[in-house]
Amino acid sequence: MDAELSETLPRGVVESIARRRSYLTLTSDAPSDSDIRDLIQACTSVADHKALRPWRIITLRGAARERFGAAIVEHEYGDASLLTDPDKIADARKLAGKPLRAPLLIAIVHRFVGHPSVPEWEQVASAAGLGHLLSLALFDQGWGVVWRTGPFVNMPRVAEMHGLKEGERLLGWLYVGGIDPSDVKPRNRRIDAAQLITRLE
């Protein structure tokens, strides 16, 4: 964080927000299921018009990540064992390895709830809010996180592998793992907040 920011910001949640950055490379450490449950419990405070809870969470560890990779490959190439083109074989291997970049993946799912006064976009905003809160809560507890989507969110095989139901949609995955102690660079985006504010009086 900027030196001047660290002097003016209060300790606590605002400081965690200001310090947050994504960690693209993660170690094999991961929070436990009960850690995740506690953090999600805390994140249920996310703003939610009419308390519809238009979201749910799916965690993937171990072989589930391999099944996710296999679903991506199947979407792209069908039966990959029939591939003969070396470039396609290499690409299939690369795709299969995508979900293995973290020991724990947390899928953020928007669950559409039909309601006369809460349009879908408000529900997606709430579900995305849950993802951001969870990402921040994990970071605050010392875990590395990066939110990834890619084309995978729209692949029917991937949705099926996750067990999505009618009206549910993947908003991406929080890739979660340990932070490598040598990965100490500060957040890279430097944004001037003053340029983003319009004041009406």
Ligand SMILES: Cc1cc2nc3c(=O)[nH]c(=O)nc-3n(C[C@H](O)[C@H](O)[C@H](O)COP(=O)(O)O)c2cc1C
């Ligand atoms: C909904 C959502 C989807 C994202 N999908 C991807 C993605 O597929 N690939 C990627 O490299 N970054 C993706 N990002 C951006 C990263 O999570 C991250 O914010 C970005 O690498 C910038 O790093 P920073 O958070 O440290 O500023 C996504 C972010 C959000 C909020």
